[in-house]
Amino acid sequence: MQTLIWRYLLPTLFLVTIPFAAHANQIYELRSLDFGAFAVTQPGGARRIVIDPTGAQTTPDGGLVIFKNGHNSIFRISQLNPATLFYITIDPSSVVHSSTTPEFEVDTFTFDPPNDIGNMIHTDPDASLTIRIGATLHIEAGETHTPGPYRGTFTFLINY
Amino acid sequence: MSLLKEIRKLSLLSIGLAAISFAPTPANAVPVDTPAGTCVGADDSGGAGVDCVTTTGHMSASVVSTLSINEIRAVSFGNMATPCGGGACTTGDGDIILNAATGARTQTGLTTDTIVMLHGADANDGAAGNAGNANSGGQAPGVYRVSAGAEGAATQVYIAFADNAGNFVDYSGENFYTANDTNIHLIGPAAAYFTAQDFTIDCTGAASDVYGHYCDNTTLPLDVKVGATLKTVVGQTYGAGKYVATYNVMVSY
Numbered sequence: 013m014q015t016l017i018w019r020y021l022l023p024t025l026f027l028v029t030i031p032f033a034a035h036a037n038q039i040y041e042l043r044s045l046d047f048g049a050f051a052v053t054q055p056g057g058a059r060r061i062v063i064d065p066t067g068a069q070t071t072p073d074g075g076l077v078i079f080k081n082g083h084n085s086i087f088r089i090s091q092l093n094p095a096t097l098f099y100i101t102i103d104p105s106s107v108v109h110s111s112t113t114p115e116f117e118v119d120t121f122t123f124d125p126p127n128d129i130g131n132m133i134h135t136d137p138d139a140s141l142t143i144r145i146g147a148t149l150h151i152e153a154g155e156t157h158t159p160g161p162y163r164g165t166f167t168f169l170i171n172y
Numbered sequence: 173m174s175l176l177k178e179i180r181k182l183s184l185l186s187i188g189l190a191a192i193s194f195a196p197t198p199a200n201a202v203p204v205d206t207p208a209g210t211c212v213g214a215d216d217s218g219g220a221g222v223d224c225v226t227t228t229g230h231m232s233a234s235v236v237s238t239l240s241i242n243e244i245r246a247v248s249f250g251n252m253a254t255p256c257g258g259g260a261c262t263t264g265d266g267d268i269i270l271n272a273a274t275g276a277r278t279q280t281g282l283t284t285d286t287i288v289m290l291h292g293a294d295a296n297d298g299a300a301g302n303a304g305n306a307n308s309g310g311q312a313p314g315v316y317r318v319s320a321g322a323e324g325a326a327t328q329v330y331i332a333f334a335d336n337a338g339n340f341v342d343y344s345g346e347n348f349y350t351a352n353d354t355n356i357h358l359i360g361p362a363a364a365y366f367t368a369q370d371f372t373i374d375c376t377g378a379a380s381d382v383y384g385h386y387c388d389n390t391t392l393p394l395d396v397k398v399g400a401t402l403k404t405v406v407g408q409t410y411g412a413g414k415y416v417a418t419y420n421v422m423v424s425y
Binding site for chain 2: 061166
């Protein structure tokens with residue numbers, strides 16, 4: 013009798029419980045967002061550095077020299093259920109900080125695949141998805157930034 | 173035997189439950205209504221659990237300094253009497269050589285196109301009382317301040333000169349770009365003009381190598397003094413007045 017219980021009953025109980033336990037979603041930052049190394053060669057005016065979700069970098073206002081290109085950010089989402097619909101938002105107060113002021117403001121986060129509350133995306137059949145993120149860094153008119161590294165964080169939210 | 177039947181029932185029931193649990197999650201599940209951009213509060217859609225998750229992303233930027241150079245004082249060749257006796261100059265060899273380090277004025281000594289340098293008749297040179305001092309003619313070397321840009325291990329900055337079109341002009345004693353060396357015109361009354369050429373510099377650690385003429389920029393700001401030579405031009409007749417020009421001073425690693 014004990015043999016029968018071990019052979020049939022217990023395995024099926026595990027089969028029942030394991031899938032539900034797997035619904036602890038996870039987000040991993042695979043790569044941080046970097047705006048590169050640059051110098052302001054025409055101070056005074058407002059300048060922007062744009063990193064698009066594919067990693068391409070542009071300076072639409074000119075006035076900058078890029079010494080080292082930046083790159084996009086990559087997040088991996090996993091352990092949602094397959095085909096779960098969701099969308100991403102970024103805390104609007106995100107900035108790149110430094111030990112001195114002024115800081116840089118960062119906004120206009122963009123995503124690959126694109127998504128918003130009206131254009132939701134879904135996880136792959138393996139219950140995961142890779143998200144690439146770009147953003148725009150602003151150099152405000154009249155501000156002078158001390159040479160050196162600047163670091164910041166942003167809050168990445170998944171609503172599903 | 174009946175117990176075996178019960179176990180079979182349980183097993184089948186469990187398998188059925190397992191099959192249900194493996195059925196695909198309902199596709200395109202209706203999103204719940206956690207406010208966009210927040211994960212505050214619980215799911216209020218009537219479902220169980222939360223409907224959003226957050227994590228922290230990181231971002232960075234690096235600001236690199238650039239060299240800058242600003243004019244503190246313009247180059248001035250000082251006062252002189254009307255060159256070539258007030259008539260048209262014929263050879264273009266009249267000159268005033270302004271020393272970058274001391275500000276002293278000298279002349280090559282050619283006498284066809286004469287320039288008589290004027291100075292303060294009552295100036296005290298510290299040696300001979302009020303005998304007049306040839307160096308008190310109102311002249312001054314240019315002073316240019318190099319700031320920022322102590323980047324990496326760089327300890328030298330190279331100074332070069334160009335005309336207003338960006339054409340490189342030679343240092344004194346060099347003849348690499350002689351075609352450009354008369355391009356800087358000090359223009360005065362009736363559009364008469366002198367040329368400025370043969371630039372020199374004086375600064376901390378001034379020296380030359382294959383890359384050019386440099387200063388030591390270990391300590392910033394760095395002041396670079398600039399001298400040059402003013403020359404008369406064949407056919408020009410100079411009236412009394414002020415003669416001015418602009419030119420480019422360039423600094424690079």
